[in-house]
Amino acid sequence: MSKVTILNDKFQNSGEMDLPASFAEVNSHNLYLYVKSYLAGIRSNTAHTKSRHFVSGGGKKPWRQKGRGGARAGSTRTPVWVGGAVAFGPKSDRNYTQKVNKKQKRLALEFALNEKAANGKLFALESLQIASGKTKDAAAVLKNTNVRDALIVLKELNASTLLAFRNLKNCYVVDASEVNAYLVAVYGSVIAEKAALETIISKEG
DSSP states (O other): OOEEEEEOTTSOEEEEEEOOGGGGGOOTHHHHHHHHHHHHHTOOOOOOOOOTTTSSOOOSOSSOSSSSSSOOOSOTTSTTSTTSOOTTOOOTTOOOOOOOOHHHHHHHHHHHHHHHHHTTOEEEESOOOOTTOOHHHHHHHHHHHTOSSEEEEESSOOHHHHHHHTTOTTEEEEEGGGOOHHHHHHSSEEEEEHHHHHHHHHOOO
């Protein structure tokens, strides 16, 4: 059973919180499938090539069919010609979406959280609100928890805390409802409000 380190207002260890034992039983393949699906879902899909029907020019037959001793040609816009079409190239109408069901998404998140906790990279604070809105106060959270990059999870987002963290390139702030397995996996550490973490753990599906 993995444990979450609980920190007080002075970022000192004030106890531990157990993750459900079922989290440790989840197969890592669930995380792989979810991350693969997530990345496919945000793929820009802008690559688009033209077939010979859409390349301008090439209306006239380049030379007569027979009698000149060379290969016959009907158009200068076929894929074998420079400046011609592309055969079997990518099309922007392709759908890269990969389906992952609701239960598998949940299992992926459970595995990701358990891995962070097992490696001592999951921290819970009573409060992560930064009323001053100053970046130096946000940077102090990382410094005091001794992490380089982190996913910051709040129970509820507020303007001052977002303002404080937005200039830190190695941080990303979300509320409990936005947390997913990809975000947990991609950041080196997770720093969450205790109430937010409890909500994520207790949420079903």
